[in-house]
Amino acid sequence: MDGEDGYFDERVAATYDAGTDEREIAETVDLLAGLGGSALEFAIGTGRVALPLAGHGVRVAGIDMSRAMVARLRAKPGGDKIDVAIGDFSTTRVDGEFDLVYLVFNTIMNLTDQQAQVACFRNAAAHLRPGGRFLIETMQPDLRRLPPGQNLVPFQDGPEVWAFDRYDVATQQMSSNYLSREAFRSIPFRYVWPSELDLMAQMAGLTPEDRWESWSREPFTHESTRHVSTWRRPA
Numbered sequence: 001m002d003g004e005d006g007y008f009d010e011r012v013a014a015t016y017d018a019g020t021d022e023r024e025i026a027e028t029v030d031l032l033a034g035l036g037g038s039a040l041e042f043a044i045g046t047g048r049v050a051l052p053l054a055g056h057g058v059r060v061a062g063i064d065m066s067r068a069m070v071a072r073l074r075a076k077p078g079g080d081k082i083d084v085a086i087g088d089f090s091t092t093r094v095d096g097e098f099d100l101v102y103l104v105f106n107t108i109m110n111l112t113d114q115q116a117q118v119a120c121f122r123n124a125a126a127h128l129r130p131g132g133r134f135l136i137e138t139m140q141p142d143l144r145r146l147p148p149g150q151n152l153v154p155f156q157d158g159p160e161v162w163a164f165d166r167y168d169v170a171t172q173q174m175s176s177n178y179l180s181r182e183a184f185r186s187i188p189f190r191y192v193w194p195s196e197l198d199l200m201a202q203m204a205g206l207t208p209e210d211r212w213e214s215w216s217r218e219p220f221t222h223e224s225t226r227h228v229s230t231w232r233r234p235a
């Protein structure tokens with residue numbers, strides 16, 4: 001890790017928004033905006049989602065550990081109007097109660113042990129009003145693509161960058177690895193199944209509500225490669 005900004009230092013922050021799929025962001029924001037008038041984004045980053053959500057009239061706040069990412073948010077129009085706390089989203093508290101706490105783009109997996117992921121659910125629940133929701137979007141672990149004896153899943157085949165995920169099925173540790181002619185970069189994750197997320201929600205006093213395979217609310221099936229899930233704090 002590169003210092004207090006973690007894996008999202010200035011080098012990463014500077015190009016972070018480049019690969020953004022605007023159609024996907026629009027779908028994301030449509031769904032989130034329907035879940036209430038106030039929202040807290042865990043891992044708000046450069047505000048890719050938070051800023052358009054605020055544009056829909058939602059009062060948005062955020063938590064992120066990377067000052068470099070948050071500086072990018074601040075520099076965008078409307079960025080100065082979003083309250084952001086610098087800290088770890090599994091433990092940092094902000095003032096107020098929210099209709100929605102959300103954590104997207106696989107970022108639950110950036111918490112690399114079970115204890116931190118459980119703490120994240122408890123922290124989300126602590127920020128919800130009665131009846132409020134916690135929403136997570138994350139990938140399904142790609143273990144079905146691992147034949148016996150293999151632990152790597154390639155996902156980018158050049159010509160500038162080659163990338164692969166490395167899985168350890170004994171520990172649920174994984175990493176995403178990026179190789180270019182100039183550098184090698186590796187980011188650690190802990191992969192997690194929907195069933196374990198449901199158990200973490202239960203431990204935090206939240207009850208399961210919806211699970212879709214996409215922001216357009218397609219049904220979640222055994223072939224889904226990711227999911228958007230919500231749990232509710234009892235009213």
Ligand SMILES: C[S@@+](CC[C@H](N)C(=O)[O-])C[C@H]1O[C@@H](n2cnc3c(N)ncnc32)[C@H](O)[C@@H]1O
Nearest residue numbers: 008043044045048064065066069088089105110
């Ligand atoms: C993949 S980016 C997602 C940013 C934003 N949610 C988006 O969709 O564009 C991950 C973000 O999580 C932040 N992050 C990772 N681990 C964190 C932690 N334990 N506490 C706070 N922020 C964290 C990083 O600084 C980075 O901004």
